[in-house]
């Protein structure tokens with residue numbers, strides 16, 4: 001029996017692919033530039049093992065040029081080029097990746113940096129072009145070839161002249177249609193923007209001839225047009241640099257270049273992991289709260305790069321909700337991407353990275369409490385509420401991650417304190433962590449219930465945020481100390497005069513019954529309180545739900 005090979009219906013496959021796998025047309029430039037970068041990388045790797053080759057970094061670059069009048073966009077590289085056979089194999093067959101074969105053949109550890117693997121990116125050019133022409137001359141060859149295709153109808157290959165080794169890709173940009181404009185891809189500012197967005201960290205220079213108006217020499221008013229070759233990409237990603245080469249200012253500059261915020265970050269976290277999954281990250285704790293932070297419009301997420309190429313602008317799976325304020329980027333060479341390289345095939349690697357990142361954020365915030373208290377308080381005033389929501393949501397599943405990061409105002413000095421600080425200075429006879437809820441400090445201070453606790457010299461946490469008490473209910477205890485509301489039934493404080501209370505209760509039974517009657521359904525009982533010092537009366541609740549929580553619950557829509 002002979003085994004027949006499937007022949008891909010190239011024509012249909014091409015049409016399908018061009019129109020469905022990419023969410024944005026601008027991606028074509030990312031793909032062509034990635035191929036150009038791979039082609040240069042291949043010379044670089046060859047030179048590592050071939051003594052007859054020298055790799056002089058200055059000779060290698062990528063150039064992008066638009067010819068508006070003729071609607072042509074040209075992407076030139078000084079990479080390894082293609083032989084006639086390679087042209088046929090790599091560009092004549094969809095889903096054939098010469099780059100993947102190269103990686104496999106050379107079995108080079110470092111070959112990781114090569115981006116290509118699926119053998120489809122090249123065809124994305126047909127999203128914006130009617131005709132694609134490739135002029136190429138392979139390294140070590142004197143012959144050059146021209147490959148040309150109008151997409152679905154197939155391609156032609158013929159010899160051509162080309163002086164230098166490398167590849168030139170020329171796109172005949174489509175005419176505008178009713179629903180789509182293609183003119184943008186011939187505009188320098190737009191091309192620059194796309195290069196910056198996706199290919200900023202390609203390791204070879206991406207050059208463009210940029211024309212700018214400048215004041216004429218010797219004149220203040222006259223302008224002249226100057227055309228100059230500029231390198232558009234920053235090339236070396238800051239996250240690949242060594243931490244001790246970078247200053248706080250470098251990190252702050254990157255933060256503002258990336259438009260993470262107009263503020264200065266309170267802290268940066270630079271991570272470089274070389275384990276089972278390799279990745280680098282730069283994360284920031286912002287100082288100021290984004291204006292829409294506590295609204296539905298706010299989108300959390302980190303920028304995700306694969307090998308220096310942008311994959312996702314806001315990867316939300318990298319951050320738990322309670323750390324949604326964190327900004328930054330993650331770059332990993334170990335992601336398995338889907339064919340469009342816009343999303344991930346499987347999230348196992350991403351989950352590992354996310355977990356790792358979460359722990360780093362946690363430990364950094366924790367050390368911030370000790371090392372730069374003032375900054376931490378600034379941070380907590382902005383984003384503390386999000387941490388408290390975090391404790392409360394998911395049925396307290398995250399409490400171990402978050403409890404050490406919480407702060408509350410306390411009766412001592414009216415300052416923010418951590419639970420650890422509270423517990424560590426508790427007098428020996430104090431059994432509980434006391435708290436009082438209310439709208440404001442003043443109100444809480446005036447609560448009759450606080451008096452007994454305060455008189456004992458015990459510290460009280462002041463809960464002025466609605467979520468405070470809900471969060472605490474999820475925690476239940478901290479370092480084995482239970483939380484106790486100052487208005488709860490049993491305060492756990494030795495109280496004297498039990499008999500006296502009982503007799504007072506009896507003596508005044510008539511009065512209490514009368515009061516209960518008058519207040520009817522507003523109270524459950526009227527009793528003698530041992531807790532009052534200077535106040536005539538106080539309200540208290542029984543059971544788990546405090547009066548403050550009841551108010552919040554009642555205000556919630558059903």
Ligand code: ADP
Nearest residue numbers: 035039090097098099116117118119120121122
């Ligand atoms: P991938 O990059 O995933 O391999 P592409 O469709 O983008 O897939 O490219 C297919 C193949 O064509 C590449 O693997 C490479 O062998 C070859 N190729 C594309 N562009 C170039 C180029 N500029 N220089 C040399 N080879 C190229």
Ligand code: MG
Nearest residue numbers: 035116121122
């Ligand atoms: Mg490619």
